[in-house]
């Protein structure tokens with residue numbers, strides 16, 4: 029009871045306090061506001077009449093209590109006494125600021141405006157009062173009524189200490205403070221003021237001129253709604269209320285116009301159409317006459333490949349995993365973890381196409397780091413290939429164990445292309461990679477990646493992955509919108525796309541084949557792409573846009589003149605298979621342009637996809653890695669490789685056949701890559717290839733290398749051990765081809781390629797001639813021997 033009472037006692041006091049001091053009711057505010065206004069009027073009139081009656085009323089001041097005594101002041105004895113107090117004993121003429129301040133305060137309260145800034149007004153007001161009274165005391169020392177007693181005394185006091193000049197300087201300084209703080213009296217402020225005045229005059233002048241030229245209509249538009257200081261008027265489109273910036277009165281007081289009044293004033297806001305530049309009007313007319321520019325028009329009848337070119341790969345039955353398998357795996361996980369004394373509170377399974385994710389909530393008190401440390405042991409105990417432990421699953425407090433399904437389901441390209449997610453994807457370059465562990469279609473935008481690095485050991489699904497990427501784009505993009513530059517040193521993986529050369533491929537002007545299989549050509553192509561990139565940046569600059577998307581939108585709206593070199597820019601996707609081979613043979617020569625493209629090409633629509641078998645650090649160099657945030661790892665053979673690609677392990681524990689990890693930044697997602705077989709790709713390219721095409725492949729800018737040859741100088745000492753045998757084979761057969769050396773000497777493609785380069789450097793074979801074999805420059809074995817002997821001399 030006692031407690032209650034104390035509580036109830038303390039509460040109301042606090043509340044009352046609040047009510048009285050901080051939040052007066054609206055009525056109270058109005059009452060108090062009116063009182064202040066009335067008081068200010070009374071003061072004003074008293075002060076006014078005091079100047080005429082003060083002498084007459086002087087003697088009455090001591091007779092305030094005498095009812096018979098009558099003062100001359102308009103407000104009688106009250107007026108005479110108060111005025112005497114303020115004007116004579118106080119601040120003199122400056123006292124007129126008090127009725128003003130009181131009136132403003134009263135208005136604030138009366139209208140219920142927020143009291144922000146009121147204190148400031150009082151402070152500045154009082155400072156102004158003191159300054160004026162001291163100034164008047166200083167200049168009109170013989171007129172005590174002007175400066176008042178305080179003005180006089182303060183002046184006297186200051187003069188005693190600082191002398192007349194000192195007081196004058198103090199007055200000037202305080203005046204400066206007031207001017208700077210209250211009226212922004214700075215050199216820039218003054219300059220701006222004059223500038224605005226000048227602008228106002230010129231615009232007024234122009235308006236007058238235009239009014240005389242134009243019809244009545246322009247009279248309406250010349251109605252100037254903007255306030256003088258060019259601050260914008262915000263108009264609420266629903267209520268048509270103007271949000272007018274507070275006006276400043278001469279005395280430096282912010283006067284906020286009461287909102288209610290604004291509603292009463294019916295303000296008609298005329299929608300003034302935005303001023304259009306001449307070019308805008310022109311482009312609008314063009315769009316009106318001819319419609320938007322359509323880059324697809326040239327191949328207007330182009331038909332996108334239908335879905336039935338793709339096969340279902342028996343995936344129509346859905347995922348096949350039975351309850352037994354799930355139970356079995358669960359029991360194994362539980363018992364394995366028990367061996368390590370890890371209790372499980374809960375376990376949940378998510379079935380994916382190739383793996384099932386078991387999500388475990390460990391018992392309270394078990395450290396996740398313990399499970400993480402036991403990762404390898406647990407994987408070993410579960411004795412299955414492809415187990416990956418994620419401890420903890422990012423964003424969840426659980427631990428994931430991925431266990432491969434006994435019967436993996438193939439994710440067909442058909443199923444992902446047909447998915448709603450892909451069909452409705454509002455992306456620039458949508459790619460349907462496959463399905464996630466929870467069987468959702470995984471679609472990403474290549475334009476956002478913006479480049480992709482793909483790695484994986486032989487036979488783990490890289491080529492299929494590349495085909496999936498290309499197929500996705502072929503299903504979604506018109507030939508006018510995207511072009512591929514394909515680099516295929518293996519010569520077999522991407523050849524099928526030859527059929528769509530005149531639809532979708534880009535090549536160097538002088539080359540026969542669009543698909544690049546030769547390393548020297550790759551260097552030229554990469555450099556040519558760099559030129560294309562620079563050209564595109566130049567176009568973007570002149571069009572004043574930031575990226576290819578904005579550029580093409582502007583071009584479609586006919587805002588860019590083709591006569592100035594503007595043209596529709598298709599996305600360019602550079603696909604390099606076997607990047608390791610390229611880096612090994614050409615090194616810096618390819619690394620530099622690739623790094624340049626990777627760093628800069630995202631805005632102008634050139635995107636790189638690089639695939640490699642060997643994800644070692646000398647292939648995926650730091651500079652390349654830094655510019656390829658999006659990476660895909662198929663199965664690799666070692667943890668180190670996994671780290672090189674993903675900066676995380678796990679790719680070594682994949683099960684192959686399209687099982688992959690995708691990362692774009694931090695999160696690693698396990699996916700089953702969509703499967704598209706070579707015959708399917710064949711069908712798609714046949715379908716596209718059989719349609720009307722452009723006259724030729726999209727031409728890249730010409731690039732003239734420093735040397736037309738290989739550009740690689742070989743020292744005699746650096747020659748391959750099989751160099752002599754290879755030279756003999758070539759000269760005997762009189763056919764300069766790497767594949768001949770490969771066959772006869774049973775060498776790998778790369779080594780044979782290098783030997784051919786060395787033979788060229790030695791002058792035994794001629795330069796590269798596209799798809800034709802190189803010319804053999806030595807007629808017979810005898811001449812060859814002579815040539816080689818002369819070399820050693």
Ligand SMILES: Nc1ncnc2c1ncn2[C@@H]1O[C@H](COP(=O)(O)OP(=O)(O)OP(=O)(O)O)[C@@H](O)[C@H]1O
Pocket residue numbers: 438439484485486487488489490491492493641685686687700701702703704
């Ligand atoms: N997503 C997938 N789904 C099912 N099977 C696949 C998938 N990807 C690849 N495979 C199987 O793996 C085989 C090898 O794939 P792929 O040719 O893509 O390997 P690769 O990594 O390109 O090898 P290499 O580096 O030697 O060219 C395919 O023939 C196919 O049988």
